[in-house]
Amino acid sequence: MSEHAVDQDVTSGTAATGGAAAPARSGRPAQSGGPTRRGRPSLTTRLTRLADALWRPALVLVAIFAAWWFVADREYIANYLIPTPGQVWEKLTSEWDFLLENTMITLYETVLGFVLATVIGIASAVLITYSSTMERSLYPIVLFAQVIPKIAIAPLLGVLLGTGMAPKIVLAVLIAFFPVVVSGVSGLRSTDPELIDLSATMGAGPWKTFRKIRFPNALPHLMSGMKVAVTLAVTGAVVGEFVGASEGLGYVLLLASGNLDSALLFADLILMSIIGIVLFVLVEIAEALLIPWHASRRSGVPLTTA
Template identity: 60%
Template sequence: MTTGSAMDWLERTWRPALLLVAFLALWQVVTATGLIAPYLVPSPGDTLDVLVGKWPYIWQHTWVTTYETVLGFVIAAVVGVLAAVAMVYSGTVEKTLYPILLFAQVIPKIAIAPLFVVWLGFGLGPKVLVAVLIAFFPVVISMVTGLKSVDTEMLELASTMGGGPLKTFVKIRFPASLPHLFSGLKVAVTLAVTGAVVGEFVGANEGLGFVILQANGNLDTPMLFAGLIVMSVVGVVLFVLLELAERFVLPWHVSRRGSAVTTTI
């Protein structure tokens, strides 16, 4: 890392880091003074003790949730991109599929998750399916927006130069849609974490959702907070990995908005 990039990274991170330190300090003060009972909100020290002392147990369940999240996200990304392409290139498909997608999106996933358990059992299927359903919509919408945002003059120029639909898609439409697609993917991957955990809430014997549910039932708030923190870290790590992929695939786009507040790297 060069001096310039290190300074840029420091400039982007010192404010959220300071806010995080202030939050931890406030958390410590509130718990140390007894304003809130320990069984309601544990101290940062107690939460850290659980994270360190029971890390093998937590890591085992973290891996399960991460696997469910990544699998659900990949399926949502692939199917979402294919659905978006079909909707852009066919008005009939768009008019048929879009209302159904919108209807499916507004249904609370936690309300229908028990049905998935009944249909698919207590295995991997229900968790992945909930993750797919939650992550699918942002991918479709962002990809459709990206494909439709291509300059019409560019498409007309490609047509006059003999470019067929496939070549125009590969050379013009798809590359131009990538900034929009990555924006949707970064939203989708964080939602996929939530989807996997929601699926675990409904029926599971492993995963961070199971850990959080068990801790809540036992009033083990340090473990509950530890599970929530690890769940958040998983989402942040996956988000940053996508930003790295975006930087690699679209260096021109990232450099153009390198000072944007939504850039974490």
């Protein structure tokens, strides 16, 4: 029975009983979370999954915070090296405007670098997959570029591109580019050849085959690479700010280290971590929306509980 027919049956049952929905014909008991669409968990189930996914890392964070507070409060390590949580909070609140301004700069560099790395990486993966010439020419260069320590070329980028945002964005692209390319190539090549042959026999051209078969099949691999890339983009932006920058969280980190301001340093590290976690969760949500049908979204308990 189609979903439209089921909806009609429910509507007719409601009218016949004066507003109360008729019982389901399948005989299965109703879930405690209320009616759900086919294949979609109820709100109660999703909240339960979310709680189950979060309590363990929350417990670990509480244990780390307690150990940090205990060591710093008792001064087993000097406070100019390990500040107390109270000192870090005081620094966050007193320097909030300064920290927020620099956080927004690093966030902008990270997001732009990640977007460019994703676009260039997907385009490169398509070229490598569809052209053996491009594979032999481009893939070794991509691998060679990856093994070069990015912090070693940061001063060179500063000399070539100046001290603005450009070298930071380029460094974020260089660091985040490789996981997107590798995962894209792996995903595009994982399509069943028989499925591609079948689409060709049914008259589908290369573009339609790519749009309907190859790219959707590559999305699970590609999203995994993007989750790695978005966290690396934060690292790239911060490393770029180490060289010739006067703004951004990387600059604040150097400033705090030079002044032995451990409270500012810890506050800066916390803000960097928040940027990485938020961007990772956003990519996770995008994955849940784009490939809800994939087995990776049904097995385990992802962050989005979708």
